[in-house]
Amino acid sequence: MGRLKIMNYILCLLLVLLGVASRLIDHAPNFTPILSIAIMSGLYIKNRMIVLIPISIMLISDLFIGSYAIAFWVYTPILIICILAYFSKNKISNILFYSFMGPILFFIVSNFGVWAYGGYGFSIQGLITCYIAAIPFFKNTLISTFLFSGLIYMFYNAVKTIFEKNQSSKVLDY
Numbered sequence: 001m002g003r004l005k006i007m008n009y010i011l012c013l014l015l016v017l018l019g020v021a022s023r024l025i026d027h028a029p030n031f032t033p034i035l036s037i038a039i040m041s042g043l044y045i046k047n048r049m050i051v052l053i054p055i056s057i058m059l060i061s062d063l064f065i066g067s068y069a070i071a072f073w074v075y076t077p078i079l080i081i082c083i084l085a086y087f088s089k090n091k092i093s094n095i096l097f098y099s100f101m102g103p104i105l106f107f108i109v110s111n112f113g114v115w116a117y118g119g120y121g122f123s124i125q126g127l128i129t130c131y132i133a134a135i136p137f138f139k140n141t142l143i144s145t146f147l148f149s150g151l152i153y154m155f156y157n158a159v160k161t162i163f164e165k166n167q168s169s170k171v172l173d174y
Helices: 003-024 034-044 048-065 071-086 092-116 124-133 135-173
Strands: none
Touching (some): 003 034, 003 135, 034 048, 034 092, 048 071, 092 135, 124 135
């Protein structure tokens, strides 16, 4: 197995561990790297099974957190974000785009699920109230997604640079 492939498997495992740990430790509401992990794994790890990373994070951490009625409405936008990133080119502009649009999609879909489950009454006023009540959570999601996307980008590229330098020095040794 090639070293780059091993590096990608290790990256996948680290992303899952980071994602699970971030959901289990005490944190501000919606301030986790889950959307960033979905974005960055889709952009960097071009494998059709990439959706297993965010799904694994959610399923494993939900074993400890507990299940919730709107899980479908939470999981769906995360998967959509991961899939859209997978079909995109790995560019800074796409990282910025998805770090902005991902939280918006998550906000719209997950809060629609809260409303559809009956959290605010089945009326347009209830839907509007639901979205207004969720604005503080959106702020945390948006900030954390930009922050963690930047951190994952820097970490991945630092490791990649070290890996490439290591590979080129081995070529010179022969």
